[in-house]
Amino acid sequence: MAVKYIPFFPEPIEGQALLNNFNRTLRYRGVEDLSGRLRRGMPYYEVETTEKVGDADTDNMIIRGECLSACAYLKEQGIKVDLVYIDPPFASGADYAKKVYVRRNPKVAEAISQAETELDIDELKAFEETMYGDVWDKEKYLNWMYENLVAIKSVMSDTASIYVHLDYHIGHYVKILMDEIFGEDNFRNEIVWKRTGAHNDAGKYGIVHDTIFWYSKNQEYFFHEIFIDLTEEHKSTRFKNIEEGTGRKFYPGPITAPGSGPSRIFRGKELLPPAGRHWSYSQENIDELERQNRIYYSSTGTPYLKEYEDEYVEQGRRVQSIWDDILPSKTGNELVDYATQKPEALLERIIKASSNEGMLVADFFGGSGVTAAVANRLGRRFIHNDIGINSIQTARDRLVSAGASFEVKEVKDGVRLYRNPQQTMDNICRLMPGMKNDDSVDEFWEGYISDSKLGKVPVYVPNLMDSSSKLLDEVMMNRILHEAIPELPSDIKKVIVYYVDITSEEEIYKFINEDKSVPKDFVELRDLKVVLDDVVAEDYAEYKVERATEELCGKKIEKEGFDIEITKFVSDRVLQKIYDFNAKNMGADKKKKFNPISISKEGLETIEYLSVDCTATEGEWHSDSEVKIDKLGYVILNGQKTKNFWDAKIYAPKQPLRLKIRNICGDETIFVL
Structure with a gap:
């Protein structure tokens, strides 16, 4: 249960905005569900600091949790954000997967000898698992986005801007929502980012761009013009005129701007501006430009402002609303193996344009961590901020490598996710004894359980990817009683309703009984968090802690600190993934030989990361030493890349108190030493 609910700001308009093209008025759908949540406010839960990195006194944060809960926390703490960039799901209808690479086993002599040669990426053993699903019902997506955007606005400073990155699937609908939430007058730009050179889309023009909507919260906002280098093509086609006497190349640029205005005197002659435009300069400034020979006259006597090539080359070309000079990085140090990663150059342009040094920049769908980096x-x-553990870990490791100071926080909403909401949903049914999926029950129900006395018992499971379904209150229960249950076959004698959060189990049962639309005991309520606790099982490790040694003159001598050697590691979750992968691919393509993935008895090749805490045995984590093994087997030691292969050890500068091990799928387990 949420500790409390934090009101949105300002008072939101009830419902989801949809534009009626005939009379230009806004009408609303889903008012009953969405407006109730908006009136209730953002759910505020306890937020726990799980790790501190670098300087203790820092405002930088990584928050694992939903956007709504993160915004509730920020608002409760009085934290205002100066710039927001979000790259939310695009409602693309696709599932995004992460490639999971099995590491080298340092305990196998053959692997050690192979370490002398670089492995080609295609030779690495790998399997895929879903990071998140981007399959949405349009109405649910827009209601979800509306709620998130209102929450984000509530923590934006008065001069803040927000950039929302989408594509053709849903962007045009979200633009209407943003007009309502932020105001049409605060719309600044629609930015077209050309993300690739060409795309082979059958039967239509190749889709090569995304769209970024930029809004300010108010009329006062920060914006710094961005200039980029001129291309040779641009210089040769633009600066064709040559000034007599100096030989300087120039371009005759406009000297007017939109909006009516008075006449001005040019070369002793009064000239009116073109209809609907005005002269850009006062008479005094025009006279000064004349003295500097900065005004060019066409053959018809129309004045233009000379824009010199040499000045343009020094300053560069002002960035316009079509960005075709930034392509996604396919190689290089900034790649972090994250499916939806955006290039740093894209965020650099946005951050430089709409913020100053020292300002607070937030990304509530943080993904690869590019915004924070x-x-x-x-x-x-x-x-x-992100809800997926892969995002949190990727951003955390990326920022450690950059030498950043920050705190890692987790929203304690009672839900123990299995890496991310998508994978959790995929695993829930497996943990419910007798649970089956069947088309005989409506899609509202996750499936059914067979009971020897009652027959089929439909089961409702809230969607962890939809925050609106997590709270079981009277509104939700009323929908179940009067919309979902009547659609079931007449022979159904019982249903099970799982919840993540509930107003009060006693009150909901009372509401059901007073409703009298179903027989007594027809509805059984169950807490989904009990099931989720079983989803997140701990990994197992064997290790030994010894005084650190170094070799000197052919002898091993003790040195300051300790070595922790991992002798065995077992992750049932990873092994199950590998088993499923092998079973799926065995014999799938008879023309191509399939080499199943095998794991040694030590299991060390399923370890991705280790960290030692020499500071505390409980509470927030302090990484006094850490080792990350990249997919090629090289060690990243305390954020710095090396060309060394992992030797199954991690060094602790002081007496180690706790050891954290992350498996290759991203699950982390802490061992008290």
Whole structure:
């Protein structure tokens, strides 16, 4: 149960905006569900600091949790954000997967000898698992996005801007929502980002761009013009005129702007501006430009402003609303193996344009951590928020490598996710004894359980990817009683309703009984968190802790610190993934030989990351030493890349108190030493 609910700001308009093209008025759908949630406010839960990295006194944060809960926390703490960039799901209808690479086993002599040669990426053993699903019902997506955007607005400073990155699937609908939430007058730009050179889309023009909507919260906002280098093509086609006497190349640029205005005197002659436009300069400034020979006259006597090539080359070309000069990085240090990663150059442009050093930049669908990484590099403070553990770990490791200071926080909403909401939903049914999926029950129900006395018992499971379904209150129960249950076959004698959060189990049962639409005991309520606790099982490790040694003159001598050697590691979750992968691919393509993935008895090749805490035996984590093994087997030691292969050890500078091990799928387990 949420500790309390934090009101949105300002008072939101009830419902989801849809434009009626005939009379230009806004009408609303889903008012009953969405407006109730908006009136109730953002759910505020306890937020726990799980790790501190770098300087203790820092405003930088990584928050694991939903956007709504993160915004509720920020608002409760009085934290205001100066710039927001979000790259939310695009409602693309696709599932996004992460490629999971099995590491080298340092305990196998053959693997050690192979370590002398670089493995080609295609030779690595790998399997895929879903990071998140981007399959949405349009109405649910827009209601979800509306709620998130209102929450984000509630924590934006008065001069803040927001950039929302989408594509053709849903962007045009979200633009209407943003007009309502932020105001049409605060719309600044629709930015077209050309993300690739060509795309082979059968039967239509190749789709090569995304759209970024930029809104400010108010009329006062920060914007710094961005200039880029001129291309040779641009220079040769633009600066064709040559000034007599100096030989300087120039371009005759406009000297008017939109909006009517009075006449001005040019070369002793009064000239009216073109209809609907005005002269850009006062008479005094025009006279000064004349003295500087900065005004060019066409053959018809129309004045233009000389824009010199040499000045343009020094300053560069002003960035326009079509960005075709930034392509996704396919190689290089910034790649972090994240499916929807955006290039740093894209975020650098946005952050430089709409913020100053020291300002707070937030990304509430943080993904690969690019926003936080670039903000940190540019001297801004940052907030990275995401619900998936892969995102949190990717951003955390990326920021450690950059030398950033930050705190990692987790929203304690009672839900123990299995890596991310999508994978959790995929695993829930497996943990419910007798649970089956069947088309005989409506899609509202996750499936049914067979009971020897009652027959089929439909089961409702809230969608963990939809925050609106997590709370079981009277509104939700009323929908179940009067919309979902009547659609069931007449021979159904009982249903099971799982919940993540509930107003009060006693009150809901009372509501059901007073409703009298179903027989007594027809509805059984169950807490989904009990099931989720079984989803997140701990990994097993064997290890030994010894005084650290080093070799000197052919002898091993003790040195300061300790070595922790991992002798065995077992992750049932990873092994199950590998088993499923092998079973799926065995014999799938008879023309191509399939080599199943095998894991050694030590299991060390399923370890991705280790960290030692020499500071505390409980509470927030302090990483006094850490080792990450990249997919090629090289060690990243305390954030710095090396060309060394992992030797199954991690060094602790002081007496180690706790050991954290992350498996290759991203699950982390802490062992008290």
